[in-house]
Amino acid sequence: MRTAVPKMGLLDTAAKERIHEASLSILEETGIQIDSQKVAITLQEHDIRCEVTGKQGDRTLWRVKFDRDTIMKSLKTAPKTITLGGRDTKHDLYLDGKGSPDSVYFGTLGSAPVVHDIETGERRLGTLKDLAQFARLTQQLEQLDFFHVSVMPSDVPNSVVELYRWKATFENTAKHSITAASYDAKNLPYLLEMAAVVQGGEDELRRRPIFTATECPIAPLFFAERSAENMVELARAGLPVIIYSEPFAGASSPVTLAGTILVTNAEQLAGIALTQIANPGAPVIYGGVSTTMDIRTGNISFGSPETGLLNVATTEMARFYEMPKEGSGGRTDSKLLDCQAGFEKQGNLLLAVLAGANLNNCAGTLESNYAVSLAQLVIDDDIVKRTKRMLAGIALDEETLAVDLIKEIGPGGQYLGNQHTLTHMRQELCLSDLCSKGTYEDWVKKGSLSLEQMAQKKALELLNFSEPASLEPAAVKELEKILKSAEKMHGIG
Amino acid sequence: MVTEAQEHGLQEKAKESIITLNKAAAIQIAEQASSEMSASELVDLIEGGFKAGLMVVGDRFGKGDMFLPELVAAAETMKSSLAILEIKLRESDVTQEPLGKIVIATVKGDLHDIGKTMVSSLLMANGFEVIDLGIDVATLNIIETARKNKADMICLSALLTTTIGAQKEVIDALQEMGRREDFKVMIGGAASSKNWAEEIGADAYGADAQEAAEIALDLSTK
Numbered sequence: 001m002r003t004a005v006p007k008m009g010l011l012d013t014a015a016k017e018r019i020h021e022a023s024l025s026i027l028e029e030t031g032i033q034i035d036s037q038k039v040a041i042t043l044q045e046h047d048i049r050c051e052v053t054g055k056q057g058d059r060t061l062w063r064v065k066f067d068r069d070t071i072m073k074s075l076k077t078a079p080k081t082i083t084l085g086g087r088d089t090k091h092d093l094y095l096d097g098k099g100s101p102d103s104v105y106f107g108t109l110g111s112a113p114v115v116h117d118i119e120t121g122e123r124r125l126g127t128l129k130d131l132a133q134f135a136r137l138t139q140q141l142e143q144l145d146f147f148h149v150s151v152m153p154s155d156v157p158n159s160v161v162e163l164y165r166w167k168a169t170f171e172n173t174a175k176h177s178i179t180a181a182s183y184d185a186k187n188l189p190y191l192l193e194m195a196a197v198v199q200g201g202e203d204e205l206r207r208r209p210i211f212t213a214t215e216c217p218i219a220p221l222f223f224a225e226r227s228a229e230n231m232v233e234l235a236r237a238g239l240p241v242i243i244y245s246e247p248f249a250g251a252s253s254p255v256t257l258a259g260t261i262l263v264t265n266a267e268q269l270a271g272i273a274l275t276q277i278a279n280p281g282a283p284v285i286y287g288g289v290s291t292t293m294d295i296r297t298g299n300i301s302f303g304s305p306e307t308g309l310l311n312v313a314t315t316e317m318a319r320f321y322e323m324p325k326e327g328s329g330g331r332t333d334s335k336l337l338d339c340q341a342g343f344e345k346q347g348n349l350l351l352a353v354l355a356g357a358n359l360n361n362c363a364g365t366l367e368s369n370y371a372v373s374l375a376q377l378v379i380d381d382d383i384v385k386r387t388k389r390m391l392a393g394i395a396l397d398e399e400t401l402a403v404d405l406i407k408e409i410g411p412g413g414q415y416l417g418n419q420h421t422l423t424h425m426r427q428e429l430c431l432s433d434l435c436s437k438g439t440y441e442d443w444v445k446k447g448s449l450s451l452e453q454m455a456q457k458k459a460l461e462l463l464n465f466s467e468p469a470s471l472e473p474a475a476v477k478e479l480e481k482i483l484k485s486a487e488k489m490h491g492i493g
Numbered sequence: 494m495v496t497e498a499q500e501h502g503l504q505e506k507a508k509e510s511i512i513t514l515n516k517a518a519a520i521q522i523a524e525q526a527s528s529e530m531s532a533s534e535l536v537d538l539i540e541g542g543f544k545a546g547l548m549v550v551g552d553r554f555g556k557g558d559m560f561l562p563e564l565v566a567a568a569e570t571m572k573s574s575l576a577i578l579e580i581k582l583r584e585s586d587v588t589q590e591p592l593g594k595i596v597i598a599t600v601k602g603d604l605h606d607i608g609k610t611m612v613s614s615l616l617m618a619n620g621f622e623v624i625d626l627g628i629d630v631a632t633l634n635i636i637e638t639a640r641k642n643k644a645d646m647i648c649l650s651a652l653l654t655t656t657i658g659a660q661k662e663v664i665d666a667l668q669e670m671g672r673r674e675d676f677k678v679m680i681g682g683a684a685s686s687k688n689w690a691e692e693i694g695a696d697a698y699g700a701d702a703q704e705a706a707e708i709a710l711d712l713s714t715k
Binding site: 056113114125152154184218222224250251252255293297298299370 | 631683
């Protein structure tokens with residue numbers, strides 16, 4: 001069957017080559033800054049030019065310059081397809097750097113400090129319990145493929161917060177999980193140990209990694225100590241890393257979109273080189289999540305139309321290198337579940353997937369990712385459902401064209417009870433679980449519920465009445481033991 | 494010495510150079526004033542010219558007529574002209590009376606610069622003298638700078654939930670040194686909040702640059 005699939009592109013080959021060449025010249029002449037002695041020494045061992053440029057507090061600043069050959073070699077060894085594991089194979093994700101339509105996935109986003117409470121409506125600091133609920137609901141929502149850890153809990157010790165987050169995540173969802181690996185390099189080995197327990201050993205963890213680490217450069221062109229060291233350590237362990245470049249146009253990159261794409265791409269190439277120098281062939285994902293600054297307030301603006309365009313262009317650059325891509329999908333700057341949230345999310349998500357980004361993180365967020373909401377998560381699941389339908393395009397063959405049927409029914413007839421309708425309606429038409437579709441009277445009869453109320457209802461039903469995908473008790477015990485020993489190292493408890 | 498008309502003319506030009514973000518003109522005015530004006534006239538030029546200009550920009554920013562990059566550029570323009578004037582002022586015994594002195598920094602472990610720069614610019618636009626220590630600044634360095642410069646207020650920025658602990662550290666250290674009453678402390682940055690400010694005993698929390706400036710004005714009159 002032929003399928004007409006919608007696609008979107010902004011850059012022609014000449015434009016992509018120009019951005020690529022400009023990135024190489026930035027990396028060769030200006031370079032990037034890192035403040036890790038350890039990583040600088042590793043790079044020097046591979047004949048990469050590293051010079052001390054100064055000190056900031058007690059940190060030594062290194063300037064690292066990559067030549068063309070190093071970058072080109074890294075692009076060659078970086079894998080073009082990557083498998084990300086779920087707890088079971090049913091939840092595995094297959095990322096294809098060429099961007100085939102069946103390699104486009106959707107998930108949550110967050111690390112948000114604030115939660116909009118689904119029962120009281122209160123806007124308050126997030127807790128570990130909230131995180132567990134977001135993981136559980138993501139597990140239940142059929143359209144979502146991965147869990148980008150939604151909440152930054154405020155009720156656990158700061159020095160091991162990442163381990164609490166990973167533990168709650170592994171225990172409450174069987175889907176692949178993504179977030180910063182660790183905020184303290186000393187905690188990374190404990191995470192690796194936990195992840196190996198969940199997947200049944202280190203080999204299986206490498207084959208089907210249950211988590212992907214996001215490591216954020218600080219735009220422009222700066223890899224802080226912990227990020228640089230985590231990238232190298234994870235690459236050596238053979239575990240996937242997303243180079244999470246998030247420059248915002250006008251503040252940490254040029255206000256022009258082209259200049260922002262260039263900063264993003266240069267950071268990506270530097271990050272890819274770091275991982276490939278540490279371990280050629282280590283899985284690394286192009287993570288362009290560039291956005292814009294709102295010049296009136298200075299806030300980051302994820303919902304801007306330019307963010308959608310940046311998402312398309314950075315995805316095209318990833319495709320240029322045939323590398324899997326994570327993009328920012330549909331995000332919003334709105335403070336509530338309103339029309340602004342709806343159009344910002346749908347508009348930008350549609351652009352991202354039409355360009356073919358593999359991992360689209362977005363669901364559940366509000367307030368420029370500062371807050372998350374379980375009701376918004378359910379609404380976003382519905383937005384993803386619509387988007388997947390659009391992405392599937394139009395099936396075109398004799399059967400779907402239905403020439404004979406149209407002739408047979410003729411003018412003035414109807415298709416309502418026809419076998420052709422019965423055969424095709426379920427896969428042809430996408431049905432929303434939330435949107436109001438019937439008549440006004442129908443809607444009143446069902447309680448005159450707003451979209452938000454419908455979403456709240458569905459979220460609570462899913463949380464209260466569905467079987468959670470809990471981790472088996474023996475594994476939970478193991479995770480607890482690992483967390484305890486990490487706390488002991490930090491002198492807690 | 495210059496005539497009153499000349500003095501007024503130069504003040505207007507200085508004000509205009511800030512409003513139009515004309516750094517070259519601002520520097521040229523500062524250089525001319527340095528060679529022609531007395532110390533007390535220079536103080537008037539700063540107050541009635543450069544700072545008045547920055548306050549216009551701050552006001553327009555507040556109304557949405559000018560944008561943040563313009564505010565930052567205006568503050569930069571003023572800083573470069575003040576640097577020239579201060580050389581001459583230091584040689585004299587004429588002292589300036591800013592609205593208040595503020596030490597601002599992104600706390601230890603946090604490398605984020607932009608939010609703090611915005612607050613810094615807006616504080617300057619509201620007539621404060623601002624000492625910006627930059628990013629990843631050690632607790633004792635912040636306190637020592639505030640003490641040495643007889644600052645009225647300390648502003649602490651933290652973007653990350655993992656670094657807001659350092660905001661508390663500054664307040665705790667001030668407490669231990671018996672210097673908590675010497676400075677007002679305002680916190681801000683994506684990870685901090687009003688609740689957090691209350692929890693750690695900060696005097697205020699500024700949700701954004703505009704609010705931070707308003708609170709600083711409010712605190713400085715108390």
